Amino acid sequence: MALVLNEEQQMLRDSAKTFIQESSPVSTLRELRDKGEEWSPELWAGMAEMGWTGITIPEEYGGLEFGYVGAGLIVEECGRTLASSPLMSSSLICASLVAALGTDAQKQSLLPAIAAGQTIMxxxxxxxxxxxxxxxxxxxxxxxxxxxxxxxxxxxxxxxxxxxxxxxxxxxxxxxxxxxxxxxxxxxxxxxxxxxxxxxxxxxxxxxxxxxxxxxxxxxxxxAGKQLQRALDIGAVLSAAELLGLAQEAFERTLDYLKERKQFGVPVGSFQALQHRAAQLFSELELCKSVVLKALQAIDENASERSLLASMAKAKMAKTAQLAVNEAVQMFGGIGMTDEFDIGFFMKRAASARQEYGDYYYHSDRFAKLSGY
Amino acid sequence: MANAEEFRQETRAWLEENCPASMRRPIKSDKDQCWGGRNWVFESDDQRLWLERMAERGWTAPQWPVEYGGGGLSREKAKILQQEMARITARRPLESFGIDMLGPALFKFASEEQKQRFIPPIIRGEIRWCQGYSEPNAGSDLASLQTRAEDKGDHYLVNGSKVWTSYADKSDWIFCLVRTDFEAPKHKGISFLLFDMVSPGVSTNPIKLISGNSPFCETVFENVEVPKENLVGEVDQGWDIAKYLLTHEREMIGGFGLSRAGSKSLGQTAMQAVGAKHGRLGDDALRADITAFEIDEKAFALTVERVIDEAKAGQGTGAASSLLKLYGTELNKIRNELLMSIGGSGALAWGSGETTSRAQHWLRSKGNSIEGGTSEIQLNIIAKRILGLPG
Structure with missing residues (x-):
């Protein structure tokens, strides 16, 4: 399959971007934290209305059956605004296990309820x-x-x-x-x-x-080992997709800042020391985009290389996201260390997402094992 | 797709019948790579046959138009041809800067007469080209080049010198950047000339590298007369051609980052050389470095694939060549460092005669991130043209 999005997928990405930027910008995370809350049930209801809670669930159980490339695009957009929801756990990972292993009765009782956002697993x-x-x-x-x-x-x-x-x-x-x-x-x-x-x-x-x-x-x-492994692969790849959105957003915010912040009478982004670091990070992110897309496609196609690609995607993305947030805070300088500025939220979320479904060390080791060394 | 499958079957059958067995063996020495040209001495009859057979179908340049002798294949079919060649580990029938660099520029900028004259001999491997770009005082700052071409009515009079001219001493013709306006800002007064290396006044001098080989030359022009019809594009507008050609050169060099089809992975190589402990590579630190490399290597290969797919779908960013050049060459250097570590002291042996040793390959790879624009120049291009950073 070509490593590009088809028209339907591009439309989904655009609508996901619009929805999430409007209903859960980064400021939502700040408000939730200040109120001592973890998530927003209103956002969840909106996701259900958009059909996201059933994006990969078969149509006969009330889902959209759109596939994991589409799910990955949604998760990536959520990563950009650090939107908090149980979408991955419930609709994308647990639902895949129920669909793969469940009896008719289990599927009937769980999948439509997950697709509707009522049951959260x-x-x-x-x-x-x-x-x-x-x-x-x-x-x-x-x-x-x-x-x-x-x-x-x-x-x-x-x-x-x-x-x-x-x-x-x-x-x-x-x-x-x-x-x-x-x-x-x-x-x-x-x-x-x-x-x-x-x-x-x-x-x-x-x-x-x-x-x-x-x-x-x-x-x-x-x-259940084999299907659990598949679900964990899905988790690793989606976690990589979330980090891809997060890292790109952190990078773009950093670039904007480099163009606007002046020291010594010039924008700091005119200094070659920073330009080269930005260009290096850009290159790493370009590689990440390719790997994440390929790994998502491998889930939809049930490719024999699925596990290898999943570990590759999470390993590469975990490492690159770490670099992206570290560079972001360093290039923002003192202001990057303040709570008032949003960039710190990216660093914190990246640290959690890197651990979820396995970090760089776990997945690079697994990559080596799967490669026969 | 039925069409594609049919093409695959036909191609497979044709290759099976026409690719000599000796042309399916791994490349061991420089002579195993066929560069063609007026002075080429074929290593064997098989090498000559393989070039002739492929050139006859235009498959030395599979995607070039049939009217100039090319293969006229679509991207899909060219990919199938490549896969089928890889399947039997067929060698490339012709290595050629004419195909990898000059040809694309000719298609875009040359007159019809020039295309008719220069492209068919490139495809047939009859003329070997070299690239006259860098000068002793124009490396990363290529546009400051000083080689002069004075307008003498019916010809240009060329004086100056080029350096790092790959295989100049073995090439038939040169595509060369010259200065035709000596007053204009440096990017504005450059022209793109083609001329025969046997023209009076051309001399070449091989440069010995740290790898012990001499693939590069210093090339000197003393009052070389070049007919005006050999100018490509408009006079003083050569910088656009130079840049266009550089993107192709970068993609070619960036391709060094890809593992060769059918070759063993570093992990497998290390398992053989170092051995296993508890079912995994015996040296943990080496294993970690190899893993990081292999993940990047595969991610890079997928990125090359994605760039091609995006270009086909009209979604390309158009600035990919710098990224591929940067990443591909840096990866190839890491690959060579790791191969040296895997081999240990056994990898240090110097080559003799025709064979190029591990250590020589390693030393040669250091040039990858210098030739065709250094890694630092690529980072500059990415920072300014893609990221829009100021200054």
Missing amino acids: TLAVSETDRFDPLQIALTAESDADKFILNGVKAHVLDAGIANVFIVAATTGAPDSVSLFVVDRDAEGIQIMPTLNADNRLTATVTFKSVRADSGALLGEAGA
Whole structure:
């Protein structure tokens, strides 16, 4: 497939840009933070109205079935304004698992509700500070017609917002992964939120003898690993798309500042030391655009290189976004260090997004493994 | 697409029948690369046959128009040809600055007579061209060049010297930037001339490089008479041609950043040379550096692909050549550094005779980010033309 957007995708990007710039500019994040809130239910309702909450969900379940290239464009635009929402967790990642593994009954009960924005789901996988989704200690013990879940999940995204979790558990056998759909209100679940630097909440979620009846099992017991891997690939690529939007916006704001800020009687952007750094960063961002688009296409095409491209995209993007925000604050100078200026928000959000679904080190190591070294 | 599949099958069958077995082996020495021209001594009958067969179909310049002897292929079909050649690891039948640099400029700026005269021999590999751009005092500041061409009525009288003229001593003709207006601002008084290297007054002198090879020359012009019909475009308007041609040169050099089709990845090379520990490359720090490189290498290849696709869809930014030149050459330097590290002390051996050793390739790669405009010049171009930074 050609590495360009088709007309439909360009239209989607333009409408996403307009919507998000109007309904959730960076100033929204500042207002939320100052009020001590994490997200805006009004924005969520608007996203549902735009159809975004069902962008990748099959039409028969009330979605648009537009595909992940389109979803990536939306997430990228959200990245530009640092808009906070559970779109990725619920509509783009959990929904993909339900669609791939769910029974008819599970799909009927969950997908239309996700597409409408009424049910908000999130994925509880990693149990460590550093992302490591394959080391699962949370157990699911079979007990007659149900399972009993025991264990702890760390840094669960959108845990303060979601009303349903997909929990990854082991049923004992090595490499066996089972997924369960569990209500946040189920007995035995304890949620301990942490407010992070980027004004988003993640939570440690403890499962103490939580009952999951057989209708809660997503796919076959012990056999969900492959689809979980796909969902995590989707997470990595979308996270890269978010960082792409964030990094481009931070870069463009920096460029504007370089043209306007005067020292020694001239715009600081006329100094070659800064020009070359800006040009280097531009080049890195151009490479990122290619990789992110290719990785999104690989999800839609179910390409054999999907995992390799996902790790490539997240690794390259994590590194470049880090460079972009560091350069931004340095080039803004003193004013970049003030809370009054927005650029610091980009640095904080980038730090979280880099960790989500695996950072540079996780994904470059995975890239090497998948490449046979 | 049925059409494309048909073309692929035909091409595959034709290549299978017409590409000699020895032309499918990896390139070992400089002589394995065929440059053509009046003085070319073919390494083998196969090399001559392969060039003749490909040139006859115009496939030395697959996308050039048929009326000048080119292949007349669409971009899609040219890509298929390239893929099918890569599939059997066929060598490029002809290396040519005429194809990579001069031709595109001729198509855009030359008169019909000039196109008829100069393009077919380029495609057939009969005339080997060299590039007269840089001068001893005009490197990064190319437009300050001083080689003079005085108007003598029916001819120009050329005096001056060029440097870093690739293969000038082996070339038949030169495309050359000369100053025709000595008073005008430096970009305004430049013209684009073509002339035969056997013209009286032309002399060449190879320059030995740190790699031990001498692909570049110093080229001196003493009262060289060049017929007026050899001027391309308008007099004093040569800088536009020079810049246009440079974008093609940059893309060609930037292509060094791409891994060769069918070649082993650095990771695989390192696994063989260094060995594995616990199923992964035995040296962790080396593995990390190789990984970072391979991610960039693949991302760069995708960017080349995206630039082409965008141009085709009319979405291009038009300023991609500097980016590709910058990134591709810097990547190629990293690749060579890593290959030296993978090889360890075993990579230090100096070549003998015809073979170019690992160490010589490594040293040669240092020139990539200098020739065709340094990396710093590319950064200047990106900063000013693309990012719109002042000054």
